[in-house]
Amino acid sequence: MPTDTPAHPLPDVHGARELSSVVVEGYSLQLRDKDGFVGDQASQTAFRQLLERWRQRRRRKGEDPLGGKHSRELTKKVLDQAVASRMASEAADLVHGAIEEFAEELAWVIDRFLRQPSWKGVERIVIGGGFPGSDVGERVILQAAAVLEEMNVHVQLGRIGHETDDGGLIGWVHLTPPPMLRHHDAILALDIGGTNVRCGIVKTRIRRASDLSKAKVVRREKWRHADERPSRKVLVERLAEMLEDKIRYSRKKGLRLAPFIGIACPGLIRKDGSIARGAQNLPGDWESDNFHLPTELCKRLPSIGGEATVALMHNDAVVQGLSELPFMQDVKRWAVLTIGTGLGNASYTNRR
Template identity: 65%
Template sequence: MTKKAHAPSVVGAHHGPTELPLVDIAGYNLEVEDDDGFIGDRASQTAFRRLLDERRRRLRDEGHADPLGRLPSAKLGKKTLDRALRGKAGRQAAELLRGSVEVFADELAQVVRRFMRQKSWKGVRRVVIGGGFSESEVGERTILQAAALCHADGVPVELARLRHEADDGGLIGWVHLAPPHFAEHADALLALDIGGTNVRCGIVEFRRGKAKDLSHARVARRIKWRHADDEPSRTALVDGLVNMLQEMIAWSRRHRIRLAPFVGIACPGLIREDGTIARGAQNLPGNWAADSFHLPTALREQLPLIGEAPTQVLMHNDAVVQGLSELPFMRDVKRWAVLTVGTGLGNASYVNRKPAPKEGKKNGKKGRGAS
């Protein structure tokens, strides 16, 4: 079967770029195998809930009451688990959560250690942990314990939590991927963050007047759809994305926010230059890796004009985009990475480029002015 060709969504740009003005993306969607499959699968939020279920079942098999009740762990919210961790649901529940955190922290530390042995992660000195799991107390304690385990093992890496809300990080990162002229001539851009459970759609303000490095970029408005509850088909999910974007365009007009004619899509998987997905989108409904499916085109054809120009659409991996939200704050290290603990475990690694020499300087020496 001949692969269908897709026209680029942005003239002079392509999807999934790995070379940016300030940073190179050394790798993403890294898949490291172990005896049971891919090691990253052991450190996802899904894996934590499965681990918690196993420990609860063991208690029941031993004749003890389940301190977390009847609901499966996948149905327990973060606040419920955090309360249990703090002892608000009794001593047994607290011990159950603390024990689960210890085991899961060891799994996370093992993933970091294994990734650090891969070529694209060589020399990484800081790993930012993102995804919704990192925002809970359970997630925070897991990260702290994993960091302590790495330190005890002599692994020269620092673990840190994403500074933005996880729901915002996968949107804000697009200010560093969009063509730079948009930040000079518009107030904001539209961004989508598509995950296996949720979709987030937001208006991301550049706020270039506050910081030219876009470190003050923020999400002005965000809406979230837990599509996993609705179990939509691929077509229905795409229609839902269009509706969310149209709502954001209308809201921006009412609030006089000048949108760039641009949409950035953060999506799981390995993204080809033509905007198709090579692999890694198995948590999304339908076949997103089909050569006949091209999400950027499907969205662009259904969206109205933004201003006077056709809407331009680019797509990149969701972990890459979430990591790039940290770019202005990672200038003190050469190599860094991100792990996004969500339905699956996303990953990306980066190598900072040297900043361009300031005008009037060459080879590190101050130049003379013209006479």
């Protein structure tokens, strides 16, 4: 963190768990079984591997109806088109088979999480990440809900209501120091994943809804860094450039931008803003004692609007889940699973 004393009091520290209206009971759980981490079996990576196995079996009998590309290279659009056709096809049969098998894996993983103390009493689980933002993802969620009922596991499943790329940005309005929300129009937020980086301006619209249910991303940039495989240094430089672009845009549009950067990324976040574990999908060593992303960004952006920049970091699943906080007030215990390169997780208890 920068040495200058920030103008506004901070809510706790990096990775804050005790918030005014909700408690983060747990996140980044890493359950293991004989085959490795339980969550790895319900990631988007796992679905692609599963689909590839179905296709390999089909190739032994003849031509693959999904073409020559590996399953990890097939776009969501291609898979959605395969299952959207009203007429039966070999491609649809392949994808439907993978959907049904993956839904069973997801249901099994959910059952394992619900047995953990930090998930005890969870009534509703929202599914986020890039996977649910497709027809295939929607079908998996519906099928997994049916499988859970057959297992006599009674929990509500649904997908995050925001756009796929917005949840991990909007959630930061619930982690921003309250005085900054009152005195500014918008905040800057980053959502760093193993495949993509999203950078955006989140307009709080707190005057329209004091519970921040009307918060909205007004400008967003997405970079698929996995295609370029940048070094850690290059990635940090690109993050700073993306943020600088959003600052210029805010100035041009007359937005009062808070001197704040919210950083969501995978892993267990220590109170000092370092990463204890879980950042293996990010380029370079993010768990090094010599690397501190909030400080690196504050060095490059020491002030915003003439005020000293404050940067806070938290787990990406926690932040994405918090984007749903205003809409979870009818239950006491709830949770989020983010299906992306890996499987993120977090659970919450509402204070009121």
